[in-house]
Amino acid sequence: MISIKQDQGNGIIIGSFVLAIILTAWPLPDWATNWRPAWVPIFLIYWCMAIPDRVGIGVAWFLGLLLDVIHSNILGQNALGMVVIAYITLNSYHRMRVFPLAQQAVLVFAYLLIYELIMYVISIYTVNRYLDLTYWMPAVTSMFLWPWLFVLLRDLRRKYNIT
Amino acid sequence: MFQRRASANIRLVLFSILSISLMFVDQHKNYLVLVRSSISTVVYPLQYVVNLPFQAIEWASVSLVTRKTLMEDNERLKKDHLLISSKLQRYQVLEAENQRLRQLLESSFRLNDKVLVAELIEVHLQPFRRQVVINKGQREGAYNGQPVVDATGIMGQIIHVGRFSSTVLLITDPNHALPVQLNRNGLRAIAVGNGHEDKLTLVHLPNNADIKVGDLIISSGLGRRFPSGYPVGEIEKITLDPSESFAKVIIKPTAQLTKSREVLMVWPYQHINSMTEEVAEVEKQ
Numbered sequence: 497m498i499s500i501k502q503d504q505g506n507g508i509i510i511g512s513f514v515l516a517i518i519l520t521a522w523p524l525p526d527w528a529t530n531w532r533p534a535w536v537p538i539f540l541i542y543w544c545m546a547i548p549d550r551v552g553i554g555v556a557w558f559l560g561l562l563l564d565v566i567h568s569n570i571l572g573q574n575a576l577g578m579v580v581i582a583y584i585t586l587n588s589y590h591r592m593r594v595f596p597l598a599q600q601a602v603l604v605f606a607y608l609l610i611y612e613l614i615m616y617v618i619s620i621y622t623v624n625r626y627l628d629l630t631y632w633m634p635a636v637t638s639m640f641l642w643p644w645l646f647v648l649l650r651d652l653r654r655k656y657n658i659t
Numbered sequence: 660m661f662q663r664r665a666s667a668n669i670r671l672v673l674f675s676i677l678s679i680s681l682m683f684v685d686q687h688k689n690y691l692v693l694v695r696s697s698i699s700t701v702v703y704p705l706q707y708v709v710n711l712p713f714q715a716i717e718w719a720s721v722s723l724v725t726r727k728t729l730m731e732d733n734e735r736l737k738k739d740h741l742l743i744s745s746k747l748q749r750y751q752v753l754e755a756e757n758q759r760l761r762q763l764l765e766s767s768f769r770l771n772d773k774v775l776v777a778e779l780i781e782v783h784l785q786p787f788r789r790q791v792v793i794n795k796g797q798r799e800g801a802y803n804g805q806p807v808v809d810a811t812g813i814m815g816q817i818i819h820v821g822r823f824s825s826t827v828l829l830i831t832d833p834n835h836a837l838p839v840q841l842n843r844n845g846l847r848a849i850a851v852g853n854g855h856e857d858k859l860t861l862v863h864l865p866n867n868a869d870i871k872v873g874d875l876i877i878s879s880g881l882g883r884r885f886p887s888g889y890p891v892g893e894i895e896k897i898t899l900d901p902s903e904s905f906a907k908v909i910i911k912p913t914a915q916l917t918k919s920r921e922v923l924m925v926w927p928y929q930h931i932n933s934m935t936e937e938v939a940e941v942e943k944q
Contacts, residue, residue, distance in 0.1 A: 575674070575678040
């Protein structure tokens with residue numbers, strides 16, 4: 497009984513992550529690339545919050561590794577960031593669930609700042625590049641995106657009864 | 660509840676250590692090439708999907724051209740072809756002569772580089788970096804560090820090879836440096852990318868160096884990664900500051916780094932192997 501329930505909706509979860517990765521790789525005009533939301537991390541935050549027993553640190557690590565290859569970063573960079581995000585979310589999902597959407601969005605903003613800070617610190621050692629303020633923009637756009645994404649994914653989750 | 664938290668803590672530590680050691684190994688050693696290439700094979704279908712609409716648009720724009728434009732194109736291409744073949748005739752004579760002279764000098768002569776046309780895949784990689792993905796990989800014999808050029812100049816080099824695709828680091832990436840020389844007087848320098856689309860910086864050129872705006876910069880072939888003699892860029896701006904010991908030189912790449920859809924992968928230095936063997940033999944003796 498439990499195992500049947502646990503398996504339900506794996507396709508939806510995987511599909512949503514695939515969509516997130518496609519959105520990450522989608523080419524945008526130059527002015528917009530720095531504003532692209534951090535798709536995979538926010539999808540991860542949602543699933544960690546909604547079904548913490550199924551999506552957790554292991555999944556986060558694997559997704560991070562995929563991102564590393566896609567971005568052709570040093571292996572382990574995104575993986576570390578994603579693991580930390582998953583950990584924070586797993587420790588706060590009780591509170592997050594009862595927050596109003598706006599407050600949730602601010603929390604997501606804070607989590608993504610932590611993520612980007614980790615990325616930033618690692619890239620100091622691996623890449624010589626000049627970063628300006630737009631480096632932090634994905635956190636902002638993700639914050640504004642969060643309420644819509646939350647409602648969308650919640651409806652999807654309820655429809656397919658994923659717990 | 661507490662048990663779950665404890666296991667989350669353990670996992671955090673475990674996976675963090677795993678990530679950090681991965682980073683360390685990837686930064687300093689070469690062991691992870693296989694891991695990366697196998698993951699990139701998994702990721703390639705996604706990149707392919709992302710590329711599809713752009714391919715469709717291009718296909719549509721090719722198949723919807725009018726007869727008139729086609730005829731004009733044809734006319735123009737015929738003229739170009741005539742012009743280029745006449746130039747090529749001269750070039751062939753020169754090449755034969757060059758080879759003969761080199762044989763007289765008993766230096767190894769340069770074979771023609773083997774090339775393969777690859778297509779760019781329209782995927783976004785990372786802001787603040789200059790990298791592109793091409794649709795040729797291990798299957799076609801791509802290798803790490805392989806030079807990539809387009810019709811007008813050097814574009815970059817391959818840094819990660821997957822089974823069906825590879826990642827190319829463009830010469831404008833801040834992590835890229837390219838040994839070059841001035842075509843006019845053979846002065847050697849290094850062209851470093853700085854993340855801007857159409858700018859490279861020439862470093863370590865003294866203030867009194869013989870350089871002029873408009874000078875053609877070509878690859879010098881030092882470092883044995885890039886073939887020598889391919890155009891890299893033209894000097895766009897020279898800033899001489901007496902308080903600095905080096906001139907600040909900006910060059911504009913000749914390759915169409917942001918516009919080319921098709922690129923050439925080059926297998927250079929077929930003679931270099933024999934040369935290194937010779938060197939090794941000499942060293943042994």
